[in-house]
Amino acid sequence: xxxxxxxxxxxxxxxxxxxxxxxxxxREARGWSTYDLSRALDAAGRPIAPSxxxxxxxxxxxxxxxxxxxxAAVLRVxxxxxLLPPTDSAADRVEITGVGTVGADAxxxxxxxxxxIERVQPGDPSGILLQFEVYAxxxxxxxxLYPNEEA
Numbered sequence: 001x002x003x004x005x006x007x008x009x010x011x012x013x014x015x016x017x018x019x020x021x022x023x024x025x026x027r028e029a030r031g032w033s034t035y036d037l038s039r040a041l042d043a044a045g046r047p048i049a050p051s052x053x054x055x056x057x058x059x060x061x062x063x064x065x066x067x068x069x070x071x072a073a074v075l076r077v078x079x080x081x082x083l084l085p086p087t088d089s090a091a092d093r094v095e096i097t098g099v100g101t102v103g104a105d106a107x108x109x110x111x112x113x114x115x116x117i118e119r120v121q122p123g124d125p126s127g128i129l130l131q132f133e134v135y136a137x138x139x140x141x142x143x144x145l146y147p148n149e150e151a
Contacts, residue, residue, distance in 0.1 A: 011059040014095035015083055019068065020059040022082045026075045027057075037074065046070035080111035113137055 011017060027037050034050040034057075041048045046066060048056075055061035063071070072079040084107050085094055092104040099107075099117055109115040116132035124130065133142045 011062055013097040015097040016062060017059055018085055019063050019082050020057055022086070023053070023071055023075070024057040025086070026077060026081070027053075030075070040074040041070055044070055044074050078112070080108065084108060084111055113141075
């Protein structure tokens with residue numbers, strides 16, 4: 001009986017590919033090996049083997065939300081720095097899983113909790129901005145949307 005080699009799982013969604021590229025980019029910028037990153041993750045209570053980190057960076061292993069949070073914490077970046085490419089120009093287009101392709105500036109505003117991903121029409125007739133502020137941010141972090149009105 002011969003065993004078939006297991007095919008490499010490829011992360012095909014755009015955000016997963018951004019995470020793969022950003023983990024490698026930031027790790028290398030810090031001068032860390034996959035072993036260094038693995039040790040830092042272990043010390044943070046989220047052990048990931050160096051071989052698994054290499055698979056993440058090759059987009060052969062998915063990253064769950066706990067992994068993403070721990071990676072961001074030990075790499076000392078916000079989670080959106082792993083989820084988006086390192087550009088914020090309106091001229092640059094970014095593909096986001098579940099959203100599609102948008103301007104990089106809009107993607108960063110959304111990921112950083114500043115603005116909804118949908119385009120807001122003048123006067124916001126459909127209440128997109130208001131709904132975003134109500135559901136996307138805790139009450140203490142909401143902007144005052146209508147500063148001329150009394151509270």
